[in-house]
Amino acid sequence: MRRSNDDAASEPGGDLLPDAADHARQYASVRRAHETELIEDYVELIGDLLAAEGEARAVDIARRMGVRQATVTKMVGRLSELGLVKSLPYRSIFLTDQGQAVAERSRKRHVVVLQFLRAIGVSDATARIDAEGLEHHVSDETLEVMRRFIADLQ
Amino acid sequence: MRRSNDDAASEPGGDLLPDAADHARQYASVRRAHETELIEDYVELIGDLLAAEGEARAVDIARRMGVRQATVTKMVGRLSELGLVKSLPYRSIFLTDQGQAVAERSRKRHVVVLQFLRAIGVSDATARIDAEGLEHHVSDETLEVMRRFIADLQ
């Protein structure tokens, strides 16, 4: 007997196996986040470097991302195609307005997540690591909840 | 004047630009999580299907992951190489002991993150979506903090 039973686990209490279509949507959402994740990380880092040092050079991006310069060059090309950065060969890299907006949004997200983790009692070192991974998977709603949580502590 | 200044932003208050080596480690950590993420999702889903329905078939995995059956076949091959699942052609899929361990750990993680999100006031629908994305980026330390947070509410 072979038969799909997607309805087998739709009892409200079950934390496992939600409705199949919803489930697929969840994973689709993760995959989507996944695609923009790296892009946002690069753009955010470029923004941070510009803010901290006035320029963003491939060698610094490479060092901080922990990748090779060749990888940075390739990625910058991709960011350029996406209209997020402007760059001329052998020159340092700048953000377009659109890139700046992305960087700013990522930075804000990052800070909220980081502060939230610290607020609930996670150590600084761990909070930094986790924030980097978590920031791209936190919805606007959750971010707002975190923001309020931090605010309520003061 | 071209010169790297990794020390430019090491003042304690700065949430941006940590020490370059640490920064690279953070990203490396995210990349590592990234690699295991999908694998864990598949294994966890297979475990959930086995628990809920007694068998895990490619068609159901595909439907729930929101992916084509061909993709599932390929992925199952990969999981098999990794020693996480056992499968014979045209037969349904089972977890090895190692796979079972991975599934269990993922499931526990998932539940803690989900409950935590609900506990801080995130809506159920959003919590489900976010939990899926967040669970792979939460360190053991943060998970423990979340667990305590939930426990303290009771």
Added chain:
DNA sequence: CGAAAAACTTAGCTAATGCTAATCTCTTTA
């Protein structure tokens, strides 16, 4: 200034994950 060093780019490779189209196997059912 000119050579060495540093930074950047290009070319070509690999691996992972998705897809479609075509085919094969198994199950159901007329």
Added chain:
DNA sequence: TAAAGAGATTAGCATTAGCTAAGTTTTTCG
């Protein structure tokens, strides 16, 4: 039981993101 339908697999393609090695450009410094 044989044909139709469902499920699974294979082959082949595309994209992304990393790498190394080799070459080019820019910067630094003797």
